[in-house]
Amino acid sequence: MSVGRTTAMAVETIPNARPQYSVRYSDEDNEWLATTPTYPSLSWLAGTPEEALAGLQRLIDEARSEIAREQAAH
Template sequence: MVIKNDHYTYRVTWSADDDEYIGLCAEFPSLSWLTETPEAALKGIRNLVADVVTDMKRNKEKIPKPIAIKNYSGKFMVRVPPDVHRTLAIKAAEAGVSLNRLASSKLSH
């Protein structure tokens, strides 16, 4: 699959500290673009990512894979203190569901 710059995860939000909109890219957390409008922030961060990817290719660096095209197993481990584990196990038993089902339900809300 060919990775395109528009496959990356972009976000635009207001920055009260800077009094401007800020464009961000999840796959490149060190990059940002500040400007006066949300549209310009999105355009700016997309152009910046494109420039960085071009530079990384030229230097034969590993380019981040877009989150949108990664495969996920649906499994991950979360460590909690033993008392939290016990409390969740009790709640799951009282609800008549597995601990996994209870955790999944809580995480999805």
Template sequence: MQSDHYTYRVTWSPEDGEYVGLCTEFPSLSWLADSPDAALQGVRRLVADAVADMEAAGEDVPVPLAEKHYTGEFRVRIPPELHRDLAIQAAEQRVSLNRLVSAKLASTPK
């Protein structure tokens, strides 16, 4: 498994007064450093070590999110009242409920 295929992020940690490197597929791992580059390098080394340890122990290594197959479908449960409101909005806009909800999700700030 190539650890450089994982999803990495660097952000500022006000609590620590340093940058923190994170890996989405390994939420329990992080690396603090004085610069964003050092935080990224540190967490990447940490993940590579964790992957090597897991492989040596015969454990399942997480699949990188970028390498997973996504169908574009998922189910979500909502209260009946919200379902009704969304169905009404879709009918008024003359679009399917799926198209309405997709558009709302796409316009959500990331």
């Protein structure tokens, strides 16, 4: 089983956005790739579609939390 990974780092905050997700098989990576147009710089690869989607959702949650911490510090 593979472990998910990000493909990019930059994130813009979209308040209260409800992302729409896309999960497709990547022949290049031989894994499932989850993406969202709400955060085009974020994606997640995993061994199953469910793992890819869950990984992307966690990544988005982490990115939103980090943005909120940075905004609170300023």
